[in-house]
Structures are given as structure tokens and as C-alpha cells.
Amino acid sequence: MKRVVYSGIEGRSLGYWGLMGVLGLFILMAAGSFFFMEHSGHHATGMDNQIVWGIPHVFAIFLIVAASGALNVASISSVFNQKIYKPLARMSAILALTLLAGGLAVLVLDLGRADRLVVAMTSYNFKSIFAWNIYLYTGFFVIVLTYLWTMFDPAMHKYTRTAGTAAFLWRLALTTGTGSIFGFLSARQGYDAAVMAPMFIIMSFAFGKAIFMILLIGTYRYTERSMSADLIMRLKNLFGVFVAAVLYFTVVFHITNLYAAEHSGFERFILIEGGIFTMLFWGVQVFLGGIVPLILIYHSAFSHNYRALIVASVLVILGGIAQVYGIVIGGQAYPLVLFPGKEVSSSFNDGVISSYTPSLPEVLLGLGGVALAIALFLFAIKVLRLVPDNLNAEHTENSSDVPC
Amino acid sequence: MSQKQKMDLNSAEHNAQVVDTARRRFLGQAAGATAVIAPGITLMTIANAEASSEGASSAKRWGMLIDTNRCEEGCKDCVIACQQENGWGIGSTDESLSNSRQKAQWIRTVTVRDTDTGHTNQLPMMCQHCEHPPCVDVCPTGASMKRADGIVLVDKHICIGCRYCMMACPYKARSFIHESMHDQKSHAPRGKGTVESCTMCVHRVDRGDQPACVESCDKGAMMFGDLNDPNSEISKKLATVSSTQIRADLGTSPGVRYSGI
Amino acid sequence: MVLSKKLKQRVGILAVVFTALMGFGSAALSDNHERAIGANAGDACVKDTSWMRRNHMELLKHDRDRTLRQGIRSVEGSIKGCVDCHANKDEQGHFISVNAEGEFCSGCHSYTAVSLDCFECHATKPDTQSTTARTAK
Incomplete structure (x- = not known):
């Protein structure tokens, strides 16, 4: 039995600063985009009165969903007492925080009146799921920070399990809240479904895990720390279950929609006639983001192949972005049904499938959120003792002195 | 000082030149009786019971x-x-x-x-x-x-x-x-x-x-x-x-x- | 004179703010104070001038909610009232926006570096004749 020693990464290499420089560039471009859009108004974007939420929301929702999923490894170690994952709990928790920070930054910077953010903090409508989410997000920061504290401070170790359980329950509520933003919109054909909330939870497991895998393996590779193959195998198998579950929920969502004749128009749109949305659904979300990663994870030909695992993670992220794009943009592109069974037309694009072309500033704002999340993570693992010096079997199998 | 005097909206010189209609119109809208208790603290009551001052009713x-x-x-x-x-x-x-x-x-x-x-x-x-x-x-x-x-x-x-x-x-x-x-x-x-x-x-x-x-x-x-x-x-x-x-x-x-x- | 005495009693930030307010006319308008007050301004505002200088925003904020949310339209603090009185006219007799450079609202606000959010949404000039005629029918 060996003690797990955590340390910061050195963070002085050309690679580290180069990566931080690139991320910083993206963050600067996002800041510039924000000021440009804030100054000129949303006419400078591809968003309009038909597609009111655009690509910034796709990135924001993806990051927020992934944030709660990134906490997964920590949750499993603390709540379900899986000792093998315990050394990873700190990294998992910090990644959850930075992803949420990145996502929220994008979300608030796309507001029509971002300068009035303080109003969102002082004036609440408690019937609004959005207002609940403000509490869920801020509460997540508080709880996960407390959780981290219990892991850092030996005197607090006895509370780690309690804090971990609280964080786990809170992240379930958080993703339910995010999913419900759409699930409660009964007016829109593409959203009105209670399955949205559990589907978002499963999506969060997969997306968060994918980002965690890339950053974990990347960190260990570049800092030349060692890691047991068994740990990777177990992370990988768990990842595979999540990816399969996302596919399962996708099937359930669309099958239930198909069963209700009312929704058949929307289903025909997404599954067959939707052009870009159909392509993204089948090509990117289902095939690249679901089937290919499952093959890479479970096929024996790739069983001990780190590179295949990284590729699978990247594909799951791409598939996830496509899925969120389909939900957010696809759901809006399909027209509202004002008179069921009848055709409508007007000067306001009633009855017409809307198209959306994101403008460069919007895309840069969204990417800036991703860059911010990663840069914060890389900074955190440099200045805080988050990364176990080594993850060899003897550390992970018998790490009884690691707080649970 | 001269600037401050110029800012004084009550100056007699100014009174002579302005048309008073706007003020009457404005005060006409101000149906409330107002009492200044202290600078910055104001009591406002609705004195006038004309239809529009009651506001929207359920x-x-x-x-x-x-x-x-x-x-x-x-x-x-x-x-x-x-x-x-x-x-x-x-x-x-x-x-x-x-x-x-x-x-x-x-x-x-x-x-x-x-x-x-x-x-x-x-x-x-x-x-x-x-x-x-x-x-x-x-x-x-x-x-x-x-x-x-x-x-x-x-x-x-x-x-x-x-x-x-x-x-x-x-x-x-x-x-x-x-x-x-x-x-x-x-x-x-x-x-x-x-x-x-x-x-x-x-x-x-x-x-x-x-x-x-x-x-x-x-x-x-x-x-x-x-x-x-x-x-x-x-x-x-x-x-x-x-x-x-x-x-x-x-x-x-x-x-x-x-x-x- | 009275005002300046009061001001002298103020300390700290308040003094700075009020001094700034008092000096607002100096920049662009010191030679024509009527312009700054407004084309339709009467002999007094709805309240004492010194009170208004300090508290107009509180009055507006209080009454905006009563007007919008409760439909109570007979209020003191109507931004429409501000604009009706305090908008100036140019040589051609057209109204100038109250938030244009050096005009009644922006004069003070830019001098004291306080953002003026009202006119992101609210009209900055009194309604033109044609509007009032039509809406009155």
C-alpha cells in the first residue's frame, strides 16, 4: 500500500505555454466578439426572431452539461466508494468547476443585456426553471468547492463522503434543470418531452467523461507520469456504458415522438428531411458520436490502445455538440404549430422551416467558452495539488489512506 | 459661482421667458400628494381617485x-x-x-x-x-x-x-x-x-x-x-x-x- | 448661493458628485443655460430643483413600476414628462434628443460618468405633432 502524492504540474514547458497561448488567443477573440456583439446588437449574429438561441447556447449548454458529468469520477469514488477512482477525484471536481465557468460565461455574454446581469441575481421569478438554474449553478460552485476542501484538508477528510454525496445529488438536480429548460417548452414540437431531463443526465455522463479522459491521458502523457492499464480499462468500460446509454435515450426519445402522431412532422424533419439537421443527427451524433466510439471502446483490436480511446473521446464530444445543436437549433427551426392540421403562412415565417447560419463572432464566443474552461483547468492543475504523481496499480488498488 | 447661478432653474430671468403649459400638463399628471420628510425620503399618497389613477384592476x-x-x-x-x-x-x-x-x-x-x-x-x-x-x-x-x-x-x-x-x-x-x-x-x-x-x-x-x-x-x-x-x-x-x-x-x-x- | 452652502457641508463622495453636477454646464453650455433646461420647461420641476438633482432617479424608478405593472398613470415621476419639458429645439425648430451631447440629461450624466440607461428604450424627444394628433383621435 502506497500513499498517493498529489502535486501540481510543472507548467513551464514550451508545450504548456504554447497551449495556454493558443487558448488565451481564443479567449481574447471571444472577448472581442462579445464587445462587438454587445455594441452592435444581435443583428450582427445569425440569430433572429425565429432562431432566438444560436451557437453560443449550443456551446454553453454543452459545457454546462459536460460540467456535471465531469464530476462523475469523483462521485463514483466518494458516493459508491470505488477506491480505484479516488486519486482522480480532485481533478474530476476541478474540471467540473472550470467547465461550468466556461459554459456560464458564454451563456451570460450572449444575453441581450449582459450589462444587466446583476438583475438576474437580484430579481427572481421562482416559477422560472431559468431562475432555479441560477441557484443550481451557483450552488454547484459552492458545494464542489466545499467537496474539494474536504479532500485537500486532512482535518476535513471525514466529511468527504458527505460532501461528495451532496455534490452528486446536486449535479443530478443541475442537469435535470438544464434538460427541463427544454422539456418544459410544451409549445414546441421538438422539446415537449419529459425524457429530456434524464436524457440530459446521461448526456452529461458521456460528454463530461470524454473531456475528462482526454485531459487525464493528456496530462499524464505530457508530464510523463505513469498510470496503470487497469485504471484506464475501467475508465474506458464505464465510458462505453455512458456512450451506449446516450444512444439508448436518443432512440427512446425519437420512438416515443414517432408514436405520437402529433410529433410525426418534427420527427420526419429531424430524421429524414431536415438537411443539415438530418445529416448531423445520423452522421455526426449517431454514427461518429455513438457507433464509432463504441467500436473503438469495445472492439478487441483497440483494447489497449490509448490513441483509440482519445479518438473515441473526441468523437463523443463532436457527437455531443451535434446532439445539442440538433436539440437547440433543430427544435427552433421546426415551425410552431398554430393550427394543428392546417397550413399557415405569414410575413413572420409562420409555417416555414427556418435556417440558421452562425456568424463568426458567435462561433468565436462559443469556442472562447471552451478555451476558458480548458485554460482554467490547466492553470488549476499547475497551481494546486490536484494530479496524483503516479497512478500505478499499487496506488490505486490499495489507496486506503486516500479520503473516500 | 456664476455657473451655479445659471443652473438655478428658479431664476426670475428664466421665468419670464418660458411657457408654462408644459409644467401645468406635467403637474396635472402628478395627482399624488407628496410630503418630503427628509431629503431623499418621500411619502407619496394617491390623493386623486380618478379612474386612471387606480390602475389596472383584476x-x-x-x-x-x-x-x-x-x-x-x-x-x-x-x-x-x-x-x-x-x-x-x-x-x-x-x-x-x-x-x-x-x-x-x-x-x-x-x-x-x-x-x-x-x-x-x-x-x-x-x-x-x-x-x-x-x-x-x-x-x-x-x-x-x-x-x-x-x-x-x-x-x-x-x-x-x-x-x-x-x-x-x-x-x-x-x-x-x-x-x-x-x-x-x-x-x-x-x-x-x-x-x-x-x-x-x-x-x-x-x-x-x-x-x-x-x-x-x-x-x-x-x-x-x-x-x-x-x-x-x-x-x-x-x-x-x-x-x-x-x-x-x-x-x-x-x-x-x-x-x- | 443656498445650494453652494449646502454643498460645502457635504463630504466624501457625495460632495464630489454634487460638485460635478453643479459644474455640468460649464463645458458646452455655460453661455446658454436656457438651452440646457429645455424648450418647454416651466418655472419649476415637479419637485424642488435641488431635490430633483439628487433624487430624480429614485422618483422615476418608483413610479415606473407603478405605471408599468399596476397601470397607475397619474404619477409624478414620468420620464415622458422629463423629455416633454427638457428637450431643446435646434435653429430649425426640431427637437434635439435629451441624451445628445451636452443636452439636459447627458450633460450631467456624462460629466459625472453615470450611465444613462433610460434612453436605450425610451423616446428622447417629445412625440411629434402628427403622432399626438393621431393618438388623440
Whole structure:
């Protein structure tokens, strides 16, 4: 039995600063985009009165969903007492925080009146799921920070399990809240479904895990720390279950929609006639983001192949972005049904499938959120003792002195 | 010192030159009796009990009945009247940078075609002033609100521009302002980064007038009144003709009813 | 004179703010104070001038909610009232926006570096004749 020693990464290499420089560039471009859009108004974007939420929301929702999923490894170690994952709990928790920070930054910077953010903090409508989410997000920061504290401070170790359980329950509520933003919109054909909330939870497991895998393996590779193959195998198998579950929920969502004749128009749109949305659904979300990663994870030909695992993670992220794009943009592109069974037309694009072309500033704002999340993570693992010096079997199998 | 004196609004020199009408008008609006207790602390009471000072009352529920059989295809009188009244669309110099899909539309005419029979109807579509408005439920700050008399409005003072109300509205009644505005009407504020929609001409209703669209419709297709008053013209009419609420299945209970569809 | 005495009693930030307010006319308008007050301004505002200088925003904020949310239209703090009185006219007799450079609202606000959010949405000029005629019918 060996003690797990955590340390910061050195963070002085050309690679580290180069990566931080690139991320910083993206963050600067996002800041510039924000000021440009804030100054000129949303006419400078591809968003309009038909597609009111655009690509910034796709990135924001993806990051927020992934944030709660990134906490997964920590949750499993603390709540379900899986000792093998315990050394990873700190990294998992910090990644959850930075992803949420990145996502929220994008979300608030796309507001029509971002300068009035303080109003969102002082004036609440408690019937609004959005207002609940403000509490869920801020509460997540508080709880996960407390959780981290219990892991850092030996005197607090006895509370780690309690804090971990609280964080786990809170992240379930958080993703339910995010999913419900759409699930409660009964007016829109593409959203009105209670399955949205559990589907978002499963999506969060997969997306968060994918980002965690890339950053974990990347960190260990570049800092030349060692890691047991068994740990990777177990992370990988768990990842595979999540990816399969996302596919399962996708099937359930669309099958239930198909069963209700009312929704058949929307289903025909997404599954067959939707052009870009159909392509993204089948090509990117289902095939690249679901089937290919499952093959890479479970096929024996790739069983001990780190590179295949990284590729699978990247594909799951791409598939996830496509899925969120389909939900957010696809759901809006399909027209509202004002008179069921009848055709409508007007000067306001009633009855017409809307198209959306994101403008460069919007895309840069969204990417800036991703860059911010990663840069914060890389900074955190440099200045805080988050990364176990080594993850060899003897550390992970018998790490009884690691707080649970 | 001389600058400070110049700033003194009460200077006699100034009095001699100004016309006093504006002040009288302004004070006329100020029906409250006011007592200054200390600088910055003010007591305000409503002294005047004239109708408009009481504000919106839940005893009323303003609504409309639209007779689609009288709505003539191609006629846009109500839309134009709304544009002129509230300063959007044609006649406003604003929203010149926004494209046609970004420009606000408070009211529009929708052509409804029965795909089986080919029968078509035209009808005006705007905020339905729901009894249970989804936009009000979802608004995180409470900017989207319903007055006691049933008129649904956006409080742009606290609207943060999140557009969730636009996602939630089943009638696509709301528009977002995509650029800076300069040519507003004094009774219809509109501004970049906030959401807006039909106000049922609340400024006219409060002074006892009808909404501009209803007034402009010389085909008699639009009727405005108090749905709570059984003796109002609109209530009597609703009691005799068959009328529909759009997307009644959603349970929003719109204040705007349609007959003939 | 009275005002300046009061000001001298103020300390800290308040003093700075009020001094700034008092000096607002100096920049562009010191030679024409009537312009700064407004074309339709009467002999007094709805309240004492010194009170208004300090508290107009509180009055507006209080009454905006009563007007918008409760439909109470007979209020003191009407921004329409501000604009009706305090908008100036140019040589051609057209109204100038109250938030244009050096005009009544922006003069103080830019001098004290306080953002002026009202006119993001509210009209900055009194309604033109044609509007009032039509809406009155």
C-alpha cells in the first residue's frame, strides 16, 4: 500500500505555454466578439426572431452539461466508494468547476443585456426553471468547492463522503434543470418531452467523461507520469456504458415522438428531411458520436490502445455538440404549430422551416467558452495539488489512506 | 459661482421667458400628494381617485374577439395601424440594420389553409394575452408579466434579453430587438437587447380608448372589451357565437378569441 | 448661493458628485443655460430643483413600476414628462434628443460618468405633432 502524492504540474514547458497561448488567443477573440456583439446588437449574429438561441447556447449548454458529468469520477469514488477512482477525484471536481465557468460565461455574454446581469441575481421569478438554474449553478460552485476542501484538508477528510454525496445529488438536480429548460417548452414540437431531463443526465455522463479522459491521458502523457492499464480499462468500460446509454435515450426519445402522431412532422424533419439537421443527427451524433466510439471502446483490436480511446473521446464530444445543436437549433427551426392540421403562412415565417447560419463572432464566443474552461483547468492543475504523481496499480488498488 | 447661478432653474430671468403649459400638463399628471420628510425620503399618497389613477384592476379582463369571416384577405389595416401607433415596421427609421427575419412584428396577418379542403382564412395574430402565459412562467427575472387586468407586458427595465419567453410562446408573438433604437414613440419604449410584443395598446386602454388595431379595422372584424363584464359588447357576442382559442390544448386560456375558424 | 452652502457641508463622495453636477454646464453650455433646461420647461420641476438633482432617479424608478405593472398613470415621476419639458429645439425648430451631447440629461450624466440607461428604450424627444394628433383621435 502506497500513499498517493498529489502535486501540481510543472507548467513551464514550451508545450504548456504554447497551449495556454493558443487558448488565451481564443479567449481574447471571444472577448472581442462579445464587445462587438454587445455594441452592435444581435443583428450582427445569425440569430433572429425565429432562431432566438444560436451557437453560443449550443456551446454553453454543452459545457454546462459536460460540467456535471465531469464530476462523475469523483462521485463514483466518494458516493459508491470505488477506491480505484479516488486519486482522480480532485481533478474530476476541478474540471467540473472550470467547465461550468466556461459554459456560464458564454451563456451570460450572449444575453441581450449582459450589462444587466446583476438583475438576474437580484430579481427572481421562482416559477422560472431559468431562475432555479441560477441557484443550481451557483450552488454547484459552492458545494464542489466545499467537496474539494474536504479532500485537500486532512482535518476535513471525514466529511468527504458527505460532501461528495451532496455534490452528486446536486449535479443530478443541475442537469435535470438544464434538460427541463427544454422539456418544459410544451409549445414546441421538438422539446415537449419529459425524457429530456434524464436524457440530459446521461448526456452529461458521456460528454463530461470524454473531456475528462482526454485531459487525464493528456496530462499524464505530457508530464510523463505513469498510470496503470487497469485504471484506464475501467475508465474506458464505464465510458462505453455512458456512450451506449446516450444512444439508448436518443432512440427512446425519437420512438416515443414517432408514436405520437402529433410529433410525426418534427420527427420526419429531424430524421429524414431536415438537411443539415438530418445529416448531423445520423452522421455526426449517431454514427461518429455513438457507433464509432463504441467500436473503438469495445472492439478487441483497440483494447489497449490509448490513441483509440482519445479518438473515441473526441468523437463523443463532436457527437455531443451535434446532439445539442440538433436539440437547440433543430427544435427552433421546426415551425410552431398554430393550427394543428392546417397550413399557415405569414410575413413572420409562420409555417416555414427556418435556417440558421452562425456568424463568426458567435462561433468565436462559443469556442472562447471552451478555451476558458480548458485554460482554467490547466492553470488549476499547475497551481494546486490536484494530479496524483503516479497512478500505478499499487496506488490505486490499495489507496486506503486516500479520503473516500 | 456664476455657473451655479445659471443652473438655478428658479431664476426670475428664466421665468419670464418660458411657457408654462408644459409644467401645468406635467403637474396635472402628478395627482399624488407628496410630503418630503427628509431629503431623499418621500411619502407619496394617491390623493386623486380618478379612474386612471387606480390602475389596472383584476375586476376587468381585457380581451378581443376576432371575426375571421370579416377579415379580408390582403387587408393589413390593423398591422399598419399598430406600426404607426407603436413605432415599428414601416414608418419607423429604426431596425435598418436588422434583416427581415430579425425585424420585430407585433402583429401580423396569418393565412390559414385547410390542407384537406383548400379553404383559406386570414386572421391577425399577435400576443394572445393568456390567462396562464408561458412567457411569464419561464422569465427568470419577472420582466415578463401580466397586469391585473390580463394584459401581458415586458418590463424592459429588468429584461436581460435571455429570450426564453420567445422559446416558450406558442404564438410566436414576441420579437427581440437586434440593434440600437432611436425613433421610439414616447408611449412605446423599445430598446436593443430586450424582448417586446403587442401591449394591447395599454397606453390607450388606460385612458379609455381601444387598441389601435381594433380602431383601424373598418370591416368590423375586431372587437375589444372586458371579458369579465357579462354586459360588455364582447361578452354578449361571445355568448352567442362559437369562438376558438388558438392552441386551446395548451391550456393558456388566451384573452384573444377567434370566431369563424 | 443656498445650494453652494449646502454643498460645502457635504463630504466624501457625495460632495464630489454634487460638485460635478453643479459644474455640468460649464463645458458646452455655460453661455446658454436656457438651452440646457429645455424648450418647454416651466418655472419649476415637479419637485424642488435641488431635490430633483439628487433624487430624480429614485422618483422615476418608483413610479415606473407603478405605471408599468399596476397601470397607475397619474404619477409624478414620468420620464415622458422629463423629455416633454427638457428637450431643446435646434435653429430649425426640431427637437434635439435629451441624451445628445451636452443636452439636459447627458450633460450631467456624462460629466459625472453615470450611465444613462433610460434612453436605450425610451423616446428622447417629445412625440411629434402628427403622432399626438393621431393618438388623440
